[in-house]
Amino acid sequence: MSDYVIEMLNITKRFPGIVANDNITLQLKKGEVHALLGENGAGKSTLMSVLFGLYQPEEGCIKKNGEVVKINDPNDANALHIGMVHQHFKLVECFSVLDNIILGVEPNKMGFLQKKEARAKVLELSEKYGLKVDPDALIEDISVGMQQRVEILKMLYRENEILIFDEPTAVLTPQEIDELMEIMRGFKAEGKSILFITHKLNEIMAVADRCTVLRKGKYMGTVNVADTTKEELSKMMVGRNVNFKVDKCDCKPGETVFKAEHVTVPSKLHKKNAVNDVSFEVRAGEIVCLAGIEGNGQTEFVQGITGLTKMSSGRIELLGKDITNATIREKSIMGISHIPEDRHKHGLVLDYSLEQNLVLQQYWEPQFQHNGFIKQQAVREYAEKLIDQFDVRSGQGPITIARSMSGGNQQKAIIAREISKDPKLLIAVQPTRGLDVGAIEYIHKQLVKERDEGKAVLLVSLELDEVMNVSDRILVMYEGEIVGEFDPKTVTVQELGLYMAGAKRQDGHDSKKEEA
Amino acid sequence: MKNYFKSKGFITVLASVISIVVGLLIGFILLIVFNPAYAVGGLGSIVSKGFSSSDKFAKVLYQAAPLIMTGLSVGFAFKTGLFNIGATGQYTVGAFMALVFGIQFQMPWWVCLIAAMIGGAIWGFIPGICKALFNVNEVITSIMFNWLGLFMVNLLLNNMPVMLADHWGASNKDRTAALASANPSAIIPKLGLNELFHSNYMNISIFIAIIIAVVIYIILEKRTFGYELKACGFNKDASIYAGINAKRNIVLSMVISGALAGIGGGIYYLSGTAQYTIVKSLLTMGFNGIPVALLGASSPIGIIFAALFISYIQVGGEALQPEYAKEIIDIIIAVIIYLSAFSLLVKNILGKFIKTDTSNVNAEDKAPASPEPAPVKATEAGSTEEKGGNE
Numbered sequence: 080m081s082d083y084v085i086e087m088l089n090i091t092k093r094f095p096g097i098v099a100n101d102n103i104t105l106q107l108k109k110g111e112v113h114a115l116l117g118e119n120g121a122g123k124s125t126l127m128s129v130l131f132g133l134y135q136p137e138e139g140c141i142k143k144n145g146e147v148v149k150i151n152d153p154n155d156a157n158a159l160h161i162g163m164v165h166q167h168f169k170l171v172e173c174f175s176v177l178d179n180i181i182l183g184v185e186p187n188k189m190g191f192l193q194k195k196e197a198r199a200k201v202l203e204l205s206e207k208y209g210l211k212v213d214p215d216a217l218i219e220d221i222s223v224g225m226q227q228r229v230e231i232l233k234m235l236y237r238e239n240e241i242l243i244f245d246e247p248t249a250v251l252t253p254q255e256i257d258e259l260m261e262i263m264r265g266f267k268a269e270g271k272s273i274l275f276i277t278h279k280l281n282e283i284m285a286v287a288d289r290c291t292v293l294r295k296g297k298y299m300g301t302v303n304v305a306d307t308t309k310e311e312l313s314k315m316m317v318g319r320n321v322n323f324k325v326d327k328c329d330c331k332p333g334e335t336v337f338k339a340e341h342v343t344v345p346s347k348l349h350k351k352n353a354v355n356d357v358s359f360e361v362r363a364g365e366i367v368c369l370a371g372i373e374g375n376g377q378t379e380f381v382q383g384i385t386g387l388t389k390m391s392s393g394r395i396e397l398l399g400k401d402i403t404n405a406t407i408r409e410k411s412i413m414g415i416s417h418i419p420e421d422r423h424k425h426g427l428v429l430d431y432s433l434e435q436n437l438v439l440q441q442y443w444e445p446q447f448q449h450n451g452f453i454k455q456q457a458v459r460e461y462a463e464k465l466i467d468q469f470d471v472r473s474g475q476g477p478i479t480i481a482r483s484m485s486g487g488n489q490q491k492a493i494i495a496r497e498i499s500k501d502p503k504l505l506i507a508v509q510p511t512r513g514l515d516v517g518a519i520e521y522i523h524k525q526l527v528k529e530r531d532e533g534k535a536v537l538l539v540s541l542e543l544d545e546v547m548n549v550s551d552r553i554l555v556m557y558e559g560e561i562v563g564e565f566d567p568k569t570v571t572v573q574e575l576g577l578y579m580a581g582a583k584r585q586d587g588h589d590s591k592k593e594e595a
Numbered sequence: 596m597k598n599y600f601k602s603k604g605f606i607t608v609l610a611s612v613i614s615i616v617v618g619l620l621i622g623f624i625l626l627i628v629f630n631p632a633y634a635v636g637g638l639g640s641i642v643s644k645g646f647s648s649s650d651k652f653a654k655v656l657y658q659a660a661p662l663i664m665t666g667l668s669v670g671f672a673f674k675t676g677l678f679n680i681g682a683t684g685q686y687t688v689g690a691f692m693a694l695v696f697g698i699q700f701q702m703p704w705w706v707c708l709i710a711a712m713i714g715g716a717i718w719g720f721i722p723g724i725c726k727a728l729f730n731v732n733e734v735i736t737s738i739m740f741n742w743l744g745l746f747m748v749n750l751l752l753n754n755m756p757v758m759l760a761d762h763w764g765a766s767n768k769d770r771t772a773a774l775a776s777a778n779p780s781a782i783i784p785k786l787g788l789n790e791l792f793h794s795n796y797m798n799i800s801i802f803i804a805i806i807i808a809v810v811i812y813i814i815l816e817k818r819t820f821g822y823e824l825k826a827c828g829f830n831k832d833a834s835i836y837a838g839i840n841a842k843r844n845i846v847l848s849m850v851i852s853g854a855l856a857g858i859g860g861g862i863y864y865l866s867g868t869a870q871y872t873i874v875k876s877l878l879t880m881g882f883n884g885i886p887v888a889l890l891g892a893s894s895p896i897g898i899i900f901a902a903l904f905i906s907y908i909q910v911g912g913e914a915l916q917p918e919y920a921k922e923i924i925d926i927i928i929a930v931i932i933y934l935s936a937f938s939l940l941v942k943n944i945l946g947k948f949i950k951t952d953t954s955n956v957n958a959e960d961k962a963p964a965s966p967e968p969a970p971v972k973a974t975e976a977g978s979t980e981e982k983g984g985n986e
Contacts, residue, residue, distance in 0.1 A: 387836060408838030417836070425836040430829040435822070439837045448819045455817075 083145070084109040084272050085130070085161070085241055090139035092125055097474075099125040100136070103298045105274075105291050107241065112263055112273045114283040114304070116316050117293035118515040119487030120472070123276045124166065126293070127243050130274075131163050132156045162234030163243040166276075166486070167423070168226050170218045176225075177201060177214040180233050204235045208262055220348055222374045224255045231262070242266060243274045248282055251541070254372060254580070260286045278316065278515035280309040292316055317517050325520075327527045330551040333363035334398075336535035337504045342393035344376070344383035344559075352391070353379035355559040361504065366526060366536040368550030368567075370543070372579050376559035377539045378420055381508050385417050386410055387425070398503060411440055414503030418493055418510050420539070426493045427481045434462035434477035437496050469495035470521075487518045498525060505529050508539040523549050543572050557581045607892055610942035611935070615904065618934030622927045626919075629927075633918040641911035641931075651914075653794035655906045656801040657866060661686070662902035663804040664859025665884025667811055668715075668852045670893040674815055675848040676828030681722055681737025682856040683881020684744035689715035689857025690864045690871055690878075691748040694771050697781030697865065698758050704781050708803075708861045715857015716850045718744055723849025727842035733849065741877055749873045760870065771864075771871040782867035800862040805899055807858065812895035824848055856881060886932050889939070905932055 085107040092100040100122045107113050117123045128134045130141065132150040140147050143159055150156050156163075170179050177194065180201055186193040198214055205212055210228040218226060227247060234242055244263075248256045263273055263286050275287060283290055283304060290307070292299040292315040299315050314320055338360045346353035354376040361367045369377050383390040386407040394403040397413055405413070419425035427436050438447050438458050447457055462477040471491045473479035481489060494510065507526060511519040526549060530536050540546050546553055546567070553565040555578040563578045563585040577583045622641065626634040645655045665682045672679035679685075692714030693707040702710075722736035752758050752771065763772040774782050788797040815821035826834040827844045835841050863869055863880065887905055891897030912928040919927075 385836075406838065407835065411838050419836060424830075424832045426833065428826050428830045428833045431826065439826070439833070442822055443819050451818050451820060453817060453819055453822060 082106075082108055084143065085274075086142040086145075087126065087130060088140050088142065090126060090129055090136045090141075092122075092129055092134055092136045098296050100129070101296045101298070102139070103293065103296075106301075107272050107274060108289075109272055110267055110270045111288040112267055112275055112286050114287035114290040115274060115276045115293070116278060116280075116283060116290055116312060118278060118295075118316060118517050120295070120485045121293040121316075121515075122296040123293055124245060127163065127245060127274070127276060130156070131161065131243065157237060157239070160238065160240040161243065162237060162239030162241070164227065164230040164234065164245060164247055166245040168230055170226060170229060172219040173217060175215050175217055176212050176221070176229050179218060179229055180214075180236050182233075184237060201232060201236060204232055208235065208265060209258070210235075210262065224251055224373060227251070227259075239271075241272050241274070243276070245276045246278075247275070248277065248279060251373075254576075256282065280312050280516070283312065284309060294318060313516060316515075325523045325527060325548040327549075328531070330365045330530065332365040332551070333533060335360045336363050336398055337361040337537065338396040339384060340394050340396075342380065342383060342395065343391050344379045344388060345391050346379065346559075347388075351559075353559050354383060354390075356393070357556075357559070357561055358393075359554055359561065359564075361535040361537050363503075363533045363535050364530055365551045366530050366538055366549055367552045367554060368538045368540055368546050369554050369556055370540060370546045370550075370575065370579060371556035373541055375556045375579075377556055378508070379559075380556070381417070381420070381506055381537075381539060385415065385506065411500075414501075416440075416497035416500050416502035416505045418497050418505070418507040420508040420512075422486075422489055422493055427489060429480070429482035431481055432477065433466070433471070433473055433479045433481055433484070433492060434458050436481050436492060437462045437465050437477075440496060440500055465492075465495040465499055468499075471495060487514045490514060490522075491518070494522060494525060498529060502534060504535045504537065506537045506539075509541060510538070511540075511542070511545060519545075543575065546575070547572060555579055557584075606942060606945050607897075607938075610945050611890060611892075611897075611901075611938040613945075614938040614941045615931075615935045617937075617941075618931040621934055622931040625923075625927050625930060629923050630918055633915075637915050637919065640914045641908060641927075644911035644914045645907040649792045650794040650796070651910055653789075653792040653797040655903065655910050657796035657798070657868070658909060659902045659906035660800040660804040661859040661863040661880050662883055662887055662906055663801075663808055663899055664862060665856050665881050666887030666891060666898040666902050667808055667884075667895060668856035668859065669884040670888035670891060670895065670898050671811055671815070671855060672848060672852040673888055673893040674828055675824040675844065676831070677726070677845065677848055677852070678734050679719065679722075679737060679849065679852045679856075680734050680885070681718065681740050681853070681881075682859075682884045683877045683879075684737065684741035685715035685718040685853040685856035686860040686881040686884075687741075687748050687878055688718045688744045689860030691751070691860075692857070693781075693861035693865050694758065694871055695755075697774060698772050698777045699755065701778050702781065704783050704865050707781050707865055708783075708858060711857045711861025711865075712854045713857070715860065716854035718857070719849040719851070719853015720846065723846040723853075726849070727845040741881070745875075745877055748871075749875075752871070752873055767870075769873050773870055774865065774867045779867075781865060783862065783865045796866070796868060798866055800866060803858075803862060804902075807855070808895040808899050811855070815895065856884065859884075883932075886935070890932075890935050892938070904935070908932065 083106045087103065087105040090100050090103045091098065103122070103126055105115070105126065115123050115126070125134065129136050130150065132152045132155050141150060142148065148159060150159065171182065174182070177198055181197045186196050201214055204210070210232055212225055212228050212232065213221070218229070247259060251259060260282065266273055277283060287304045289301055290304050290312065291301045292312065294316060340358050342354060342357045343352050344354035357380060369380070371377055379388065382388040384395050394401060396402065397415065400413070402410055402413060423429060428439065438461065441447060442453065447454055459477055465471065466476060469491050472488050473484050481492070490510065497505065511522050514522065526536055526538065538550060550567055553567055553570065553575065554561050555563045555565070555575060557579060558581065565575065619638070619642070623634065623638045626637045645651055665686055668682045668685065669679055689711035693711035696702040696707040696710040718740055722733045722740060725731040725736050726733045756762050758771050760767040760770050760772045763776045765773065783798045783800050785798045788799065789795055815825065823834065823839045824844055826837065826839060827841050831841050859880065864871055883905060887898055887901045890904070891901035908928055908931055912924045915924045
């Protein structure tokens with residue numbers, strides 16, 4: 080009787096001090112991919128949490144197949160065959176892939192687990208949809224991409240018909256994104272309905288049928304993707320025209336700031352080296368980008384040079400000084416700033432307030448402490464300055480607990496902290512991961528600004544758009560080695576892709592390997 | 596005013612009060628079950644005995660002082676992400692050190708107290724260093740060190756004839772000498788407070804404990820050292836990323852925690868009224884530090900009040916004899932204390948009814964953050980959830 084498999088009608092959800100969802104209507108047809116577009120803080124996740132039973136709306140109702148339903152918790156949602164892949168995965172780190180998939184719906188006979196059946200079913204699903212996983216690997220050992228596939232398999236294992244993807248591509252490589260799009264099309268062909276939360280316009284254009292746009296908690300409209308353009312969508316989302324190109328002048332590299340020589344870092348997952356004999360330089364006033372598919376040693380390289388893990392051999396220099404054996408604190412004092420890949424694990428103490436997080440790298444400086452007593456007033460003033468300067472938005476300003484802030488603003492806080500340290504070398508690892516176009520534009524501008532001020536910037540990115548737009552020099556990493564160096568002005572995305580996938584290799588880098 | 600009622604601190608205090616009341620009610624039911632005739636009087640005694648005379652009140656303070664110390668010991672470790680279940684062992688070693696310096700070496704009280712602190716610190720240091728260097732869970736090590744501490748102390752005392760009461764003219768061989776006969780200078784000064792309160796129990800130990808609590812509060816909330824320790828407790832990875840030496844902090848945190856418990860042992864046995872008895876069971880004063888820390892939400896100031904409360908209930912409980920058997924009284928007191936420690940739970944329930952102003956503008960990412968699966972974090976709940984009523 081109804082065209083729609085799920086309808087969320089006039090949903091209003093308030094939090095103290097803010098209306099997160101203001102009279103929002105979302106109607107999902109059977110067998111469609113419906114994109115939900117909006118900036119960070121626009122209310123997308125809140126709306127999906129309402130659908131998934133994590134929040135109760137103050138007003139409005141939810142209908143399934145035309146009938147009003149009440150979703151009190153995720154179990155209700157599951158019973159209605161609604162499944163969700165969260166932006167931050169809900170996996171038990173120390174459990175295996177298989178255990179995670181069956182968690183909560185374990186097949187058992189009289190209380191004894193029947194893992195065989197479960198394994199067969201998981202392998203079958205994994206085969207059918209091309210979701211490659213190793214059922215026995217522990218979650219903590221596998222890549223983010225594979226973790227996501229585990230989340231998708233969880234939904235399929237529970238035979239969900241309505242699949243919610245909360246910013247699924249934020250953590251994926253270009254190839255993985257293509258694969259995911261293919262998987263989504265497969266689901267669609269099977270009659271499953273997909274809600275696809277994103278702020279990446281390319282993906283919407285590629286895969287979605289219709290798109291609902293939210294801005295600051297308000298409903299902006301629903302459009303047919305075929306009848307619209309990227310520019311129109313972004314204008315609906317942000318309320319202004321967005322510049323997709325990064326404006327920057329030519330780079331004028333100066334002295335060498337950072338030098339890596341034969342850096343080798345052992346892997347935590349296997350016996351081979353994660354980073355093998357990597358050497359390069361970053362000069363003042365240039366952005367060098369370490370590109371590559373996830374899991375090819377970029378993370379380990381950065382952790383090695385920043386001191387989070389130990390390098391097994393090689394040496395690194397900052398402004399001519401050997402810093403191979405310097406501690407993390409010493410490196411920080413000498414002028415290395417690090418925007419870490421995992422903002423929750425490394426970047427922030429989530430239970431600390433925003434102001435406490437903003438001085439995380441500097442609380443011990445005379446500016447913020449006197450004889451070991453923290454100067455609360457100085458910290459507060461500094462935090463207020465940064466919040467203002469970098470437009471970090473939060474509920475209560477400096478005293479907001481970091482955990483309660485949105486992902487985009489958490490990232491802004493980290494960037495504010497790291498840039499304000501006035502570093503010589505800024506290492507940014509996937510700084511725009513999971514952020515919306517507005518925030519990405521802002522962060523790219525900041526990186527270019529740092530470069531123009533004569534800082535050396537080392538950018539690690541999985542996003543080819545970012546690699547091409549922001550960097551002055553591209554180094555491609557494959558299986559822990561640098562396999563090519565490119566000028567973004569002359570290289571094509573396709574060419575880069577071949578190197579990233581290991582299909583091609585530059586001669587110079589080949590011979591280097593033979594020497595070693 | 597409205598905002599005050601919505602503040603986090605108010606909810607924390609309210610939650611503690613509610614759980615205490617619930618605990619008293621259940622305690623009352625138990626009183627009725629065991630001896631209906633005296634139940635009303637018994638509850639009255641629990642609730643009012645501590646204030647009934649200056650002597651009783653002095654006893655409340657006397658018992659509260661070591662409780663504050665063991666509570667601080669556990670609470671301090673909680674705040675830094677560690678579960679120091681070894682407070683009782685550190686307390687025992689502290690007591691031993693104090694007594695050895697007092698009786699064997701005839702030292703004044705403050706030297707004994709420093710010795711107690713060092714003894715406790717060493718007993719905290721070993722689990723700390725094991726955790727930092729070899730990643731051995733501090734709970735396991737400190738439980739073992741509870742027993743090691745107890746039996747080591749018993750063994751040593753048995754082989755130190757000068758330490759025992761019979762060497763100083765008393766008849767008991769199973770306990771240490773009374774300080775009054777062995778070395779009056781090792782008794783913590785009373786500064787005339789005993790006259791004021793008409794009680795032999797009264798000395799300055801409660802003030803020592805409160806001063807130390809305030810010092811710990813300052814370290815945790817105002818000092819860079821406390822900032823580092825708490826950062827390690829909340830998120831070890833992030834603190835390493837920020838250049839903090841997490842291993843050093845784990846060790847220091849356990850050393851300080853142990854030292855606090857050690858001082859507790861010293862304070863209690865240097866009062867002049869207590870003698871260490873050689874028994875084969877762990878001293879409860881150390882374990883009582885855990886409910887004290889939980890009830891006080893790990894906040895040093897909260898711990899002062901929590902220790903006073905528990906001490907108060909204990910003094911009230913003692914007055915239930917002979918109408919109730921000693922074991923029954925222990926059960927009743929335990930139930931009251933146990934339920935009082937539910938304040939965290941009550942606080943979460945209250946939080947659902949009273950919306951605090953701590954929610955934020957950008958509520959977007961809150962949804963995934965709140966129901967996060969945190970299976971291994973259970974032991975840290977006390978430290979991470981709580982900020983204490985004093986803030």
